[in-house]
Amino acid sequence: MNKIYFKLLGLSLGLTIIISLFSATSIFLKMDDNGIIMFQIAAFLSLAILLFFYMKKKDSTLKQFGFEKTSISKSVFGFIALIILIQPITLGINFSLPFLTLLLIIIQMILVGFVEESLFRAIFFYFLKDEQPKVYLLFSSIVFGLLHIASGLNPETAPLLVFLQIVNALLLGAIFAILYYSLKSIYLVIAFHSLFNIFASVTLESSLQRNLVAVSILTICYIVFLIYYTKIVFFLKK
Secondary structure, three states: OOHHHHHHHHHHHHHHHHHHHHHHHHHHOOOOHHHHHHHHHHHHHHHHHHHHHHHHHHOOOOHHHOOOOOOOOHHHHHHHHHHHHHHHHHHOEOOOOOHHHHHHHHHHHHHHHHHHHHHHHHHHHHHHOOOOHHHHHHHHHHHHHHHOHHHHOOOOOOHHHHHHHHHHHHHHHHHHHHHHHHHOOOHHHHHHHHHHHHHHHOEOOOOHHHHHHHHHHHHHHHHHHHHHHHHHHOOOOO
């Protein structure tokens, strides 16, 4: 395998290890929920600073990493709104969350969106832009999806729900990659990713049936979107 792929895999694993260490430390110190979130904020803030200066070193304008405006169609906005709202509509919103917890979640998820999209979309594309579009789209989405599988591996969760969550992670990674590739702008995918995580984080704990419905609807929407966009994006280059 080309050393570039190993480099990108190393960056991805490094990100995962740093976040895991911060999370493990917060648990070891027996922090409450807000404390755990604050430790994760510290982890993602550190990573955000490191990635920012890494990209800045490669391109002082950051344009090669997608930090520039672009036009976005109403259909794309509509799809994004639909995906963001499916879980809160299906599962309900937890309005009992304390204001401080909600604020910390918002800060955390904005940082998550910035860090993960800067790495898995912008930096991956920077190093793979000379490859076939399929290479970038598949590699970035698969690595993103695989590193998110751990969040779905819960022995207390029904096997079918775990399977659907894993499929969702892989499909969502593909959608982020396609949007970034087609728009050549990182702003939309950061906002999409951040809002998706924020709304997912404030939903109510629900029954298995409701969770299956929400994840199934998301899966169908992802597949429909991917079928439509692959016609436009996957074969843009021979």
